[in-house]
Amino acid sequence: MIDSTVVDLSRLQFAATALYHFIFVPLTLGLSWLLVVMEAAYVMSGKEIYRDMTKFWGKLYGINFALGVTTGITMEFQFGTNWAYYSHYVGDIFGAPLAIEGLMAFFLESTMVGLFFFGWNRLSKAGHLAVTALMALGTNLSAVLILIANGWMQDPVGSAFNPVTMRMELTDFAALVFNPVAQSKFVHTVAAGYVTGSLFVLGISSWYLLKGKHVEFAKRSFRIAAAFGLAGTLSVIVLGDESGYAVSESQKSKLAAIEAMWETEPAPAGFNLIASINEETQSNNWAIKIPYVLGLIATRSTSETLPGIREIRAENKERVKQGIEAVIALEALRKNPQDAELLASFNKVEKHLGYGLLVKKYSEDVRLATPEIIERAAHDSVPKVAPLFWTFRLMVVLGFALFALFALAFWASIKNTFQQKPWLLRWALYFIPAPWVAIHSGWIVAEYGRQPWTVFGVLPTHLSASSLSAASLYGSIAGFVGFYTLLLIAEMYLMFKYARLGPTALQSNNA
Amino acid sequence: MFDYLTLKLIWWLLVGVLLIGFAIMDGHDMGVGALLPVIGKDDTDRRVMINSVAPHWDGNQVWFITAGGAIFAAWPFVYATAFSGMYWALLLVLFALFFRPVGFEYRSKLTNPAWRTAWDWGLFAGSAVPALVFGVAFGNLFQGVPFHLDDTMRSFYSGSFWALLNPFALLTGVVSLSLLALQGATFLAHRSEGALQARARTAGNVLVIVLLAAFSGAGVWVSQIDGYVIASIPDIGSALNPLMKTVTRQPGAWFANYQKLPILWLVPALAYLGGLLVLAGLRGGKTLLAFVGSSLACLSVILTAGIALFPFILPSSEHPVSSLTAWDATSSYVTLNVMFWVALIFTPIVLAYTSWAYHVMRGKITREFITANDKALY
Numbered sequence: 001m002i003d004s005t006v007v008d009l010s011r012l013q014f015a016a017t018a019l020y021h022f023i024f025v026p027l028t029l030g031l032s033w034l035l036v037v038m039e040a041a042y043v044m045s046g047k048e049i050y051r052d053m054t055k056f057w058g059k060l061y062g063i064n065f066a067l068g069v070t071t072g073i074t075m076e077f078q079f080g081t082n083w084a085y086y087s088h089y090v091g092d093i094f095g096a097p098l099a100i101e102g103l104m105a106f107f108l109e110s111t112m113v114g115l116f117f118f119g120w121n122r123l124s125k126a127g128h129l130a131v132t133a134l135m136a137l138g139t140n141l142s143a144v145l146i147l148i149a150n151g152w153m154q155d156p157v158g159s160a161f162n163p164v165t166m167r168m169e170l171t172d173f174a175a176l177v178f179n180p181v182a183q184s185k186f187v188h189t190v191a192a193g194y195v196t197g198s199l200f201v202l203g204i205s206s207w208y209l210l211k212g213k214h215v216e217f218a219k220r221s222f223r224i225a226a227a228f229g230l231a232g233t234l235s236v237i238v239l240g241d242e243s244g245y246a247v248s249e250s251q252k253s254k255l256a257a258i259e260a261m262w263e264t265e266p267a268p269a270g271f272n273l274i275a276s277i278n279e280e281t282q283s284n285n286w287a288i289k290i291p292y293v294l295g296l297i298a299t300r301s302t303s304e305t306l307p308g309i310r311e312i313r314a315e316n317k318e319r320v321k322q323g324i325e326a327v328i329a330l331e332a333l334r335k336n337p338q339d340a341e342l343l344a345s346f347n348k349v350e351k352h353l354g355y356g357l358l359v360k361k362y363s364e365d366v367r368l369a370t371p372e373i374i375e376r377a378a379h380d381s382v383p384k385v386a387p388l389f390w391t392f393r394l395m396v397v398l399g400f401a402l403f404a405l406f407a408l409a410f411w412a413s414i415k416n417t418f419q420q421k422p423w424l425l426r427w428a429l430y431f432i433p434a435p436w437v438a439i440h441s442g443w444i445v446a447e448y449g450r451q452p453w454t455v456f457g458v459l460p461t462h463l464s465a466s467s468l469s470a471a472s473l474y475g476s477i478a479g480f481v482g483f484y485t486l487l488l489i490a491e492m493y494l495m496f497k498y499a500r501l502g503p504t505a506l507q508s509n510n511a
Numbered sequence: 512m513f514d515y516l517t518l519k520l521i522w523w524l525l526v527g528v529l530l531i532g533f534a535i536m537d538g539h540d541m542g543v544g545a546l547l548p549v550i551g552k553d554d555t556d557r558r559v560m561i562n563s564v565a566p567h568w569d570g571n572q573v574w575f576i577t578a579g580g581a582i583f584a585a586w587p588f589v590y591a592t593a594f595s596g597m598y599w600a601l602l603l604v605l606f607a608l609f610f611r612p613v614g615f616e617y618r619s620k621l622t623n624p625a626w627r628t629a630w631d632w633g634l635f636a637g638s639a640v641p642a643l644v645f646g647v648a649f650g651n652l653f654q655g656v657p658f659h660l661d662d663t664m665r666s667f668y669s670g671s672f673w674a675l676l677n678p679f680a681l682l683t684g685v686v687s688l689s690l691l692a693l694q695g696a697t698f699l700a701h702r703s704e705g706a707l708q709a710r711a712r713t714a715g716n717v718l719v720i721v722l723l724a725a726f727s728g729a730g731v732w733v734s735q736i737d738g739y740v741i742a743s744i745p746d747i748g749s750a751l752n753p754l755m756k757t758v759t760r761q762p763g764a765w766f767a768n769y770q771k772l773p774i775l776w777l778v779p780a781l782a783y784l785g786g787l788l789v790l791a792g793l794r795g796g797k798t799l800l801a802f803v804g805s806s807l808a809c810l811s812v813i814l815t816a817g818i819a820l821f822p823f824i825l826p827s828s829e830h831p832v833s834s835l836t837a838w839d840a841t842s843s844y845v846t847l848n849v850m851f852w853v854a855l856i857f858t859p860i861v862l863a864y865t866s867w868a869y870h871v872m873r874g875k876i877t878r879e880f881i882t883a884n885d886k887a888l889y
Contacts, residue, residue, distance in 0.1 A: 062616055063616065063617070063620075065612075065616070066612040066613045066615070066616035066617065067612070067613065069569065069572075069612040070608075070609050070611075070612045070613055072576075073576065073605060073608055073609075074605060076576060076579055076580065076583075077579060077594060077601060077605055079583065079590075079594075080579075080583065080590045080591055080593070080594025080595060080601070081594045081595055081598055081601050081602065082595070084591040084592065084594065084595035084665075084666060085591070085665050087583065087587055087590050087591035087594075088587055088588060088591040088592075088664055088665070088666070091583055091584070091587025091588075091590060091591065091842070092584075092587055092842045092843050092846050093846070094583075095580065095583035095584030095585075095587055095590070095842070095846075096584045096846055096849065096850055098580045098583055098584065099577065099580035099581045099583060099584035099585075099850060099853075100580075100850075100853050100857075101580065102573055102576045102577030102579075102580040102581075103577055103580075103853065103854065103857045103858070103861065104853070104857050106573050106576060106577070107570060107573045107577070107857075107861045107864075107865075108861075108864070110569040110570040110572065110573050111567075111569075111570035111573075111861075111864055111865055111868050112864075112868075113569055113570075114565070114566030114567055114568075114569055114570060114868060114872075115566060115868055115871060115872070117565075117566070118565060118566040118872060118887075118888075119566070119871055119872070120887075122871050122872065123871060162750065162843070164750050164751070164752060165664070165750055165751075165752050165843075166663055166664040166752060167587070167664070169842075169843040169845065169846070170842075170843060170845045170846045170849070171845060173845070173849045334662060466591075466595035466598070467595070467665060467666065467667045467668070468595065468598060472598055472599070475599075476598070476602055479602065479606060483606060483609055487609065487613055490613065490617055491613075491617075494617060494620055494621075498620075505886075506886065507886065
């Protein structure tokens with residue numbers, strides 16, 4: 001049996017390192033385009049203040065970028081070190097976008113970032129601007145490929161199980177790349193990065209304005225960030241809605257859990273604004289409900305019904321039973337791979353194989369699965385409701401608050417009144433952490449919401465981990481926590497120091 | 512266009528190309544990092560060294576990332592088994608690598624000498640430790656790694672981290688460390704001047720001798736190690752899993768490919784030719800020639816090891832049947848085919864803009880340049 005402690009610790013380590021990595025990535029995504037806009041303004045207007053803006057925000061970009069790179073290496077190797085069976089089982093598909101990411105995107109970004117910092121005196125104005133743009137392009141291409149990989153985990157298209165190699169294999173590359181789940185996730189995610197970068201610039205510029213420092217510099221930065229941030233928040237919200245639609249197609253369990261929708265409701269379903277969730281009785285003690293809204297968001301129709309959690313669990317119970325047959329048929333087939341009859345009987349139940357594997361959490365030999373174990377496996381097929389319900393709502397509330405902030409900031413920058421609105425400047429300054437909170441909530445909704453699977457409907461998380469000892473996991477988690485804490489302290493120290501210095505950091509001797 | 516068997520061979524070569532690319536490109540900035548406390552006598556020296564690779568280290572590191580990604584995509588069995596089995600070796604490399612991006616970027620952002628010294632040692636560790644561990648890992652491949660696969664293809668590793676650090680593997684670790692340090696020394700000789708350049712040349716001369724001695728020694732030692740041979744395997748052009756073959760161990764088997772195809776002896780010979788070019792280049796002031804010679808040695812050493820092991824990638828000492836080979840540890844036909852075209856299109860593009868970046872940043876880094884651009888440089 002696989003040690004549950006090892007699985008839990010592996011999940012903890014993955015979540016911690018992924019969320020930590022995702023402190024730096026969104027800022028890189030957003031700042032890179034802001035640098036392009038600022039430098040384009042420099043090239044077009046010839047005003048040196050725009051070059052200084054590019055260089056100064058570029059310095060902060062660099063401080064952040066270094067940790068993004070550092071923690072990104074962890075992500076690539078962790079699939080192999082800690083999720084070895086996952087890597088074996090789906091590497092044929094999942095590995096491809098990761099390798100393409102290196103070759104197509106990360107090389108571009110990393111080569112150009114060197115020229116961005118050190119090529120100012122060696123390239124023409126337009127040449128340097130092209131380098132900055134290619135750097136931003138590389139960063140965003142990276143995100144496309146990572147989200148193609150993640151999109152496949154959410155909705156495993158274009159692939160089939162091969163009993164000879166005991167794994168999933170790629171059958172349709174185009175389906176993998178153009179997976180609609182990946183497309184909407186990509187825009188939603190990068191746009192969230194644009195919001196993060198914009199608020200970073202907006203908030204720090206507001207601080208300069210509140211202090212009356214670097215005013216010309218701050219005003220220009222504020223305007224650019226306000227416009228870009230408004231576009232970003234709009235995209236996040238529209239594509240967040242699109243993601244919701246995609247989820248309703250591919251992961252009804254996630255949607256039902258996010259909405260704490262225990263019973264199947266007549267279409268169009270209502271949206272629970274807030275609710276008191278009771279996991280034991282599989283119901284809500286009370287809820288404040290807006291009629292029709294969920295059905296409209298999730299199905300784009302007034303007639304399609306959405307299944308509730310109880311119904312999903314009941315359906316999945318049948319799939320678990322069929323899945324047990326699939327596991328047994330596969331074992332027989334592996335003993336006699338040439339037997340056409342065994343192959344035929346496996347093929348009949350193959351699509352339920354993943355649900356049969358859910359049983360392995362409780363019984364290594366699926367033949368020994370009691371009705372109680374089957375019940376538990378089916379129960380597992382929908383994640384815990386409360387964490388999803390609340391992180392989703394936190395994300396959405398912050399999303400709309402950010403939209404309000406950027407709409408007001410944009411309006412004030414058109415009217416040129418933001419310097420007279422200290423409350424707006426303070427809001428921007430103190431709200432700098434908000435995008436990160438929203439983004440991390442979003443990650444939890446997407447990844448925790450996919451449980452109990454690493455690959456939805458195909459491979460349970462429980463089977464995906466490496467055969468390591470708990471001691472190794474405790475050791476590596478301690479190592480990551482120690483290293484990452486020290487690195488974060490160094491990063492924050494430099495970030496605050498250089499943000500305080502402002503554009504004088506470009507010349508000042510104590511820089 | 513290609514059949515499955517051809518694609519399996521192509522991907523063995525492509526992973527080799529990526530590893531060689533890594534050794535040549537990331538190798539020279541790791542080499543510079545490894546030499547940082549050895550030949551960088553003062554802060555300005557060390558900044559010259561760091562800034563000689565400053566615009567490029569990040570792009571070069573992607574050779575490492577892409578090699579990892581390519582192994583994941585093309586040989587998922589190897590990625591899963593090697594990385595989880597050699598867990599602590601991998602984490603050691605990872606933790607060491609943490610020091611590099613931050614070391615480069617943060618080191619000169621404060622003037623405090625203790626801060627700078629701490630990051631210098633970080634950069635040293637981030638460069639020297641991975642360089643050493645890669646060789647140690649290769650050394651362990653020749654001896655077999657203690658793992659087995661169960662019938663669901665889950666891998667179990669039964670060795671310990673400390674067992675990886677055996678005498679033979681430490682010798683191959685010396686090969687890889689001296690190889691990458693030599694890349695750094697020749698690169699630095701090309702990009703620096705004056706006293707620092709003289710020290711880089713001295714280091715290069717010493718490292719050539721160490722490299723060739725360790726490489727020769729490892730070659731002799733390998734003849735005393737039992738190699739692995741595939742005794743039987745179904746059609747290697749079809750979809751296989753590792754448990755479908757039988758494997759035996761035989762003394763001297765790691766030389767079998769060279770005996771079958773004697774022209775392959777030219778591959779290890781190139782390492783010595785490369786060494787001679789380094790010595791000649793450093794002596795005659797032709798520093799670019801020295802760098803080319805050192806790069807040739809990188810190519811030779813990696814290919815020599817790869818050919819000796821072929822078709823084995825990760826032999827299993829505990830359960831030889833579980834050994835992973837270029838025939839049965841690969842991805843499906845579809846994936847290998849798609850990824851081949853991706854590599855064919857994007858590798859030349861990467862090489863083109865990388866060359867352009869080096870061209871833009873060409874020329875020597877001087878102490879005066881560092882002082883004049885104190886704030887803008889690493």
